Amino acid sequence: MTAAEPTTESEIEEEESAVETARRQLERAAAHLDVDEGIVERLRHPTSVYRVTIPLERDDGTREMFTGYRAHHDSVRGPYKGGLRYHPAVNEEECVGLSMWMTWKCAVMDLPFGGAKGGVVVDPKELSSDEKERLTRRFAEELRPVIGPKTDIPAPDMGTDPKTMAWFMDAYSMQEGETEPGVVTGKPPVIGGSYGREKAPGRSVGIITEEAIDYYDWDITDTTVAVQGFGSVGANAARYLDDLGASIVAVSDIDGAIYDPDGFDTNDVEDHDETPGMVSGYADAQSLSNEELLELDVDVLIPAAIGNVLTGENARRVQADMIVEGANGPTTSTAGQIFEERDIPVIPDILANAGGVTVSYFEWLQDINRRSWRLERVHEELQTEMLRAWEGVRDEYDTRDITWRDAAYIVALERIAEAHDARGLWP
Numbered sequence: 219m220t221a222a223e224p225t226t227e228s229e230i231e232e233e234e235s236a237v238e239t240a241r242r243q244l245e246r247a248a249a250h251l252d253v254d255e256g257i258v259e260r261l262r263h264p265t266s267v268y269r270v271t272i273p274l275e276r277d278d279g280t281r282e283m284f285t286g287y288r289a290h291h292d293s294v295r296g297p298y299k300g301g302l303r304y305h306p307a308v309n310e311e312e313c314v315g316l317s318m319w320m321t322w323k324c325a326v327m328d329l330p331f332g333g334a335k336g337g338v339v340v341d342p343k344e345l346s347s348d349e350k351e352r353l354t355r356r357f358a359e360e361l362r363p364v365i366g367p368k369t370d371i372p373a374p375d376m377g378t379d380p381k382t383m384a385w386f387m388d389a390y391s392m393q394e395g396e397t398e399p400g401v402v403t404g405k406p407p408v409i410g411g412s413y414g415r416e417k418a419p420g421r422s423v424g425i426i427t428e429e430a431i432d433y434y435d436w437d438i439t440d441t442t443v444a445v446q447g448f449g450s451v452g453a454n455a456a457r458y459l460d461d462l463g464a465s466i467v468a469v470s471d472i473d474g475a476i477y478d479p480d481g482f483d484t485n486d487v488e489d490h491d492e493t494p495g496m497v498s499g500y501a502d503a504q505s506l507s508n509e510e511l512l513e514l515d516v517d518v519l520i521p522a523a524i525g526n527v528l529t530g531e532n533a534r535r536v537q538a539d540m541i542v543e544g545a546n547g548p549t550t551s552t553a554g555q556i557f558e559e560r561d562i563p564v565i566p567d568i569l570a571n572a573g574g575v576t577v578s579y580f581e582w583l584q585d586i587n588r589r590s591w592r593l594e595r596v597h598e599e600l601q602t603e604m605l606r607a608w609e610g611v612r613d614e615y616d617t618r619d620i621t622w623r624d625a626a627y628i629v630a631l632e633r634i635a636e637a638h639d640a641r642g643l644w645p
Contacts (some may be wrong), residue, residue: 233599236315242551244318247569247627250618253635257584261634265290270360272338274353277346277418286357288336288364291317294637296330297368299575301375303337313337320547320575323568325630327607329579334370342377352386358389365390367400373578375406380416384409400585403578407590412581414596419455420522422573423544425604427518430540430565433612442516444468444538446475446508447523448487451544451571455520460484464595468511470523475511476503522550528553536562543567558621566623568630569611576603
């Protein structure tokens with residue numbers, strides 16, 4: 219063995235970037251389909267990646283430069299769609315990998331979008347509200363040549379929120395000379411946002427978890443659930459399942475986890491976005507670490523915080539009977555292989571948390587038509603689309619000897635490949 223060869227599962231994972239993970243998943247799906255190799259090769263790469271420098275005047279009068287990115291992966295099925303995140307770890311490879319996942323996610327949901335992702339290398343906690351607004355408006359101006367309601371439609375992500383999208387939309391509209399609400403989604407409803415958008419990713423995780431529980435003939439009232447990350451996704455998924463009778467026995471925020479084998483009233487625990495520190499500071503429960511939560515003996519584990527939390531190092535200690543991914547990319551390739559060996563089903567993120575992009579699509583439709591939908595309609599339409607997507611993935615899973623992740627990618631790749639084949643290659 220040479221010194222350069224990896225010797226452990228964790229060493230292998232350290233060398234795998236988001237792009238490499240996305241490419242591995244693409245190749246696994248392609249192995250099950252008769253897809254032209256030229257199309258697969260095209261999908262291994264982004265269409266384009268934009269890097270911009272954003273000057274910001276700080277509140278004290280000094281000037282600082284920040285780097286921003288926007289990756290476009292594939293637009294064969296429609297305009298690019300994907301979030302904008304403000305985080306110190308944003309980089310080009312991450313944006314490319316996440317844009318690829320957005321392509322698959324939109325295709326799984328059969329939405330007329332392709333994948334994009336972008337962000338700014340910045341810790342938003344170190345910015346005042348005024349500084350964040352100035353940064354956002356300048357970022358919108360720097361990206362203006364490559365975004366638009368029919369070109370690329372950003373949305374909120376880590377470190378950004380509806381207010382950020384409102385600033386972004388306003389900056390773009392001022393330069394265009396007319397109000398363009400459809401340039402972004404995830405806005406406040408008062409300026410063209412959709413009711414139900416913020417809670418949609420968590421709600422879809424709940425819907426898909428309910429369907430998976432039913433698929434395995436479990437009684438939901440006897441099902442125990444642990445949720446890592448009691449933020450906008452995890453809290454809404456937990457509350458959805460709690461309302462159905464599931465027992466939510468553990469939740470966490472960035473500071474730690476709480477556990478009660480008898481289950482929580484999830485409405486009694488405020489999520490981390492509502493009151494930071496409320497979860498880990500909740501008095502009437504046993505305290506755990508986030509790592510310990512992942513290894514609890516529960517029926518369903520929902521990692522809904524950050525990526526790469528289920529790894530080759532801890533996958534063999536996970537005791538959950540099923541995993542439903544609420545976060546983007548919480549399971550590394552090595553962990554996925556271990557769960558496959560252990561017959562632990564993993565319902566992938568590109569299906570489970572796709573409620574966000576689905577309601578973003580609804581918002582885009584409302585903006586184009588200048589007509590808003592009631593919350594009840596949003597919920598009904600989301601339920602319909604999630605069940606349709608679930609049924610498509612379930613049919614592939616039942617037909618082939620594959621994982622749930624492979625089934626979802628096969629559905630996505632087949633649709634994308636058909637679109638590429640129909641449109642051909644220009645010129």
